Amino acid sequence: MTVVLGFEGSANKIGVGIVRDGTVLANPRRTYITPPGQGFQPSDTARHHRACVLDVLQEALQEAQITAQDIDCVAYTKGPGMGAPLLTVAIVARTVAQLWKKPLLGVNHCIGHIEMGRLITGAKNPTVLYVSGGNTQVIAYSEHRYRIFGETIDIAVGNCLDRFARVLKISNDPSPGYNIEQKAKKGTKFVELPYTVKGMDVSFSGILSYIEEAAHKMLLSGDCTPEDLCFSLQETLFSMLVEITERAMAHCGSQEVLIVGGKICSLTLANQLP
Template sequence: MTRGGYIALGLEGSANKLGVGIIRHPEGSPVAHHTGAEILANIRDTYITPPGEGFLPRDTARHHRNWIVRLIRRSLEQAGLASIDDIDVICFTKGPGMGAPLQSVVVIARTLSLMYNKPLVGVNHCIGHIEMGREITGAINPVVLYVSGGNTQVIAYSKQKYRIFGETLDIAIGNCLDRFARILKIPNNPSPGYNIELLARKGLTKPENFIQLPYTVKGMDISLSGILEHIENLAKNNDGGKYAPQDFCFSLQECLFAMLVEITERAVAHVNSNQVLIVGGVGCNLRLQEMMKIMVSDRDGSIHATDERFCIDNGIMIAHAGLLSYRMGDHVKDLREAVCSQRFRTDSVWIDWRDD
């Protein structure tokens, strides 16, 4: 422990966002609930491709390798730390995510651990989102809607695990939005999902231009690939230009978000909770937050969400979740264990820092 508390460096690179964060937990702060964490640095750089194109793993990994040393130096400067010697623990995203980008960050984490003799903690990306959301918003024990480019899950905590109540059966909602953005050649800067949201905010060009899409809720799960194929075909065969881009974006958002609200409400009823926490990159969407707030308000509950600093992939969430684990005595005992995994389930992590 250094400087009156625990300080962690977090490295995130599971997709096209490369994040570096430094956080301090004050000495004597609780672990199970809100730590009063101090954010010392939170820096991110995004690999952006031209409109109509996605990002390939090898190119994304190259971006991360090119930028990570610079981001670490900037984060140390922003945090007012002389060097990594002032860090207690180095935390990295173990998974889930894209293999090559994950691996590029793990190599850096292992290298820093060897160079500076610092312990390592591998962090589940999803748990990072949840714990950062709880810390920032003050939510105690909410039902969590985790929506991002690679994940769509409804989660609730029970007996030291985050249990998945429902999820996508095929593609994630962020991936669905990103892929549709490519069809319309919507720019990827700052993100395709955000640009879809901006178009949707304009509303329909005409009321009759609302597009009825398949509504595929299956129990507690949802399926998105069929909806994507349906609206892609409509966009490609938009005879006479009947529908404007904003018509497509508005209709797609309304359908997808209604499905998410339905399965979240079911989970809220099941666990008898009145708090909902939205995390992940898509969680920044104001229309999703608005629709969820309507549902939660009917239950005299509250909705919790963060802004783009914390809902979009970032290094500070990895630092925070990793430090919670480290303070419970968990860290990599052998560098051969410092590996990444593209498939790392939220409900496979033992949450030993919570006992409620």
């Protein structure tokens, strides 16, 4: 049996996972939460990770009920992600690997999301919708490699939601996207927004600029509520993602969809997909 200890810290969450032959033994995490209206800066996030990582490591070992001697390999997120947090986690992982005399493996952040999704769900050959704070892609596995069928041409969907949350001063706890979804459930009026699908690619920056400007005008005039804006933005963004995902499924002849990444907590998005 192979036991792998993995460190993840590519953004504002630091996590340590322990997996034994495909079974997750532990996965404790800590999230760096900033005040409403503020994003998280790389240096501050790295400082948070440094302060938490050893406690999270100890918690993972205790939860998995194993010791350093039981670990066969140490893995860490090599990228993509935020530079300073990634560097912090890489240093810790390399130090642990050297101290425990274990092999060290750098893991691509995107492929890690996909493979963990396949492991947990048992999906064989899915069309993958990868949605996170920094990435938005539709991916399929073909000829022994992952191939990108469509992606954002500017900002990621998670970044779009996070930045709009700052406009409305929505809480970052547990995440801006989750809180936008809760407000969207109370929205009753749909505000028409730009819908930008270009073939298999999407664009979110123009939508963000439009709704940021509209928010100030509409909220002052009373034409709509914050809940209406959250509902409208979410429906527009998710409809775009569903369109390119369905197109990729048709192209690949796929019968499965796997949603992975930091924005998969959205049940609204999951329920719209085939």
